[in-house]
Amino acid sequence: MTLIDEVGGPDGDLLGLYRVLGAGGDGPANDPLRRELALRLADPKTLHRCLARRFEQGFRAVVVWSDKVLFEALGRRHEPDLPRVIPIVPNLQGFMREAVEYGMVGAGLRRAWRVGALSMAGMGLRGIGRLGEIKRRDFPTLLGSFIELELADFRRYQPPLVLLQPQMTDLALAMHNPRILEAFARTVAERTGAAPGYITCNFATLMASFKAWGIEPAAIVAPWHPAGYGMRPDVPACEQAARACPAPIWAERRGALDAPLPEQRSHLQKIGLVGVVREDPAVWSLQ
Numbered sequence: 001m002t003l004i005d006e007v008g009g010p011d012g013d014l015l016g017l018y019r020v021l022g023a024g025g026d027g028p029a030n031d032p033l034r035r036e037l038a039l040r041l042a043d044p045k046t047l048h049r050c051l052a053r054r055f056e057q058g059f060r061a062v063v064v065w066s067d068k069v070l071f072e073a074l075g076r077r078h079e080p081d082l083p084r085v086i087p088i089v090p091n092l093q094g095f096m097r098e099a100v101e102y103g104m105v106g107a108g109l110r111r112a113w114r115v116g117a118l119s120m121a122g123m124g125l126r127g128i129g130r131l132g133e134i135k136r137r138d139f140p141t142l143l144g145s146f147i148e149l150e151l152a153d154f155r156r157y158q159p160p161l162v163l164l165q166p167q168m169t170d171l172a173l174a175m176h177n178p179r180i181l182e183a184f185a186r187t188v189a190e191r192t193g194a195a196p197g198y199i200t201c202n203f204a205t206l207m208a209s210f211k212a213w214g215i216e217p218a219a220i221v222a223p224w225h226p227a228g229y230g231m232r233p234d235v236p237a238c239e240q241a242a243r244a245c246p247a248p249i250w251a252e253r254r255g256a257l258d259a260p261l262p263e264q265r266s267h268l269q270k271i272g273l274v275g276v277v278r279e280d281p282a283v284w285s286l287q
Contacts, residue, residue, distance in 0.1 A: 003195055003218060004248050004274055006160050007061035007084060011265060012275030014250055015054055015062035017041075018088055020279050021069060033257055033281040041284065044072035050284055051082050059083050063163065063221070063277055065091045066153050078157045086161045087154045088199065089147045089184075090168070140183035143168065147184060151191045161219055162188045166199040173206055178213040185215075195219065199252070201230060204237035207245055217247045221277060224251030226264060242271045251276040258282045 007014060020037055041047045047069060051062065062083040064070055074082065151162065164184045172180035185196035197219030200206045210217060222238070223230030230252075231238040242249055251273050253260070257280050260268070268276070 003161060007086065008274060009054075009059035009061070009083075009278075010057065012250075013059070013278045014086065014275065015051075015059045015083055015283065016252075016277040016279030017062055017067075017070065018065045018279070019254075020284065021065070021067050031255075031257065037281045037284055042069055044069050047073035048075075048082075054283070055081055055083050059278075061086050061160065063088060063279075066150055067091075071153065074157060076156065085154060085157045085159050086163060086197075087151070087159055088163045088165050089150045090143070090165065091150060140177070140179040143180060144183040144187040147187045148191055151188070155192055159192060159194045161197050162192060162194045163197045163199050163219070163221060166201050169198045169200045169206065170202050173200070173202055173209055176209075178209075178215060181213075181215055197221065197247075202232050204233060204241040207241040220245065220247055220249045221252050222249060224253060224268070224273070224276070226267075230254065239271045242273060245272065248274045250274055253277070253280070256280045 004012065009015070020034075020041060041050060051073065054062075060083055063086045065088055070085075074085065078084070154162075164181070168180065168184070172178065181198070188194055188196045195218035198206070198217050199221040201223060203220070203222035206220075209215075223232075224238075225231065228235040249272065251268060253276055259278065259280065259282055260276055
């Protein structure tokens with residue numbers, strides 16, 4: 001079974017909760033429908049019911065940040081009648097919100113409590129071999145350790161795919177530092193066995209860098225808009241890169257309120273995209 005078969009839902013789409021819950025990214029923005037949706041799904045029982053309904057409709061996977069409400073809705077382990085989770089890591093925004101509320105030490109202790117003593121002990125033993133890099137504040141090593149801590153929250157749900165958040169992906173691109181991406185992929189493979197994917201706001205440039213660095217991504221999530229908003233450096237470059245990309249690509253549609261129109265679907269298929277990330281209010285109804 002391919003990754004697309006494992007996670008693709010109706011029309012190849014993925015569900016998206018990472019901005020719906022406001023745990024990172026753009027949050028509910030200023031649209032009344034998005035505000036109402038965020039408030040409704042902030043109840044774990046309602047979210048669980050919505051996820052179960054979406055699974056019945058054929059959605060096999062949902063893209064998420066680490067979030068208290070999400071974990072309460074999912075339960076202690078993966079339930080076969082719920083979509084598989086695709087985590088975005090690291091959730092630095094969520095950690096900083098916890099730091100504001102509980103202090104840096106308190107935020108760290110909350111993470112440690114969720115992970116558990118056994119997992120923390122394992123991370124400590126593995127960290128011994130990285131003490132030199134940690135003392136030198138080697139960024140890829142520190143990032144890998146932070147991602148490992150966050151993935152401990154998700155291992156029980158057996159994610160098929162883990163995505164590196166766009167700020168980190170594009171930071172590696174801006175710094176011309178493939179070690180950041182390699183540290184992410186290595187940590188994901190060692191700690192979950194999931195496939196490593198990347199979210200980017202600079203799709204065409206990232207694809208060129210992947211080729212130069214010899215990196216083969218398992219999946220990509222990148223902006224797509226009929227008018228070209230967010231498609232950097234421009235629409236023709238993104239379309240050309242999409243046609244040449246061997247990995248499955250899902251389109252991110254920021255601010256969308258409804259499903260893509262048939263002609264938009266047709267265009268996506270022509271340039272080789274699998275589907276879109278459905279985080280629009282239209283897909284999250286209780287019906």
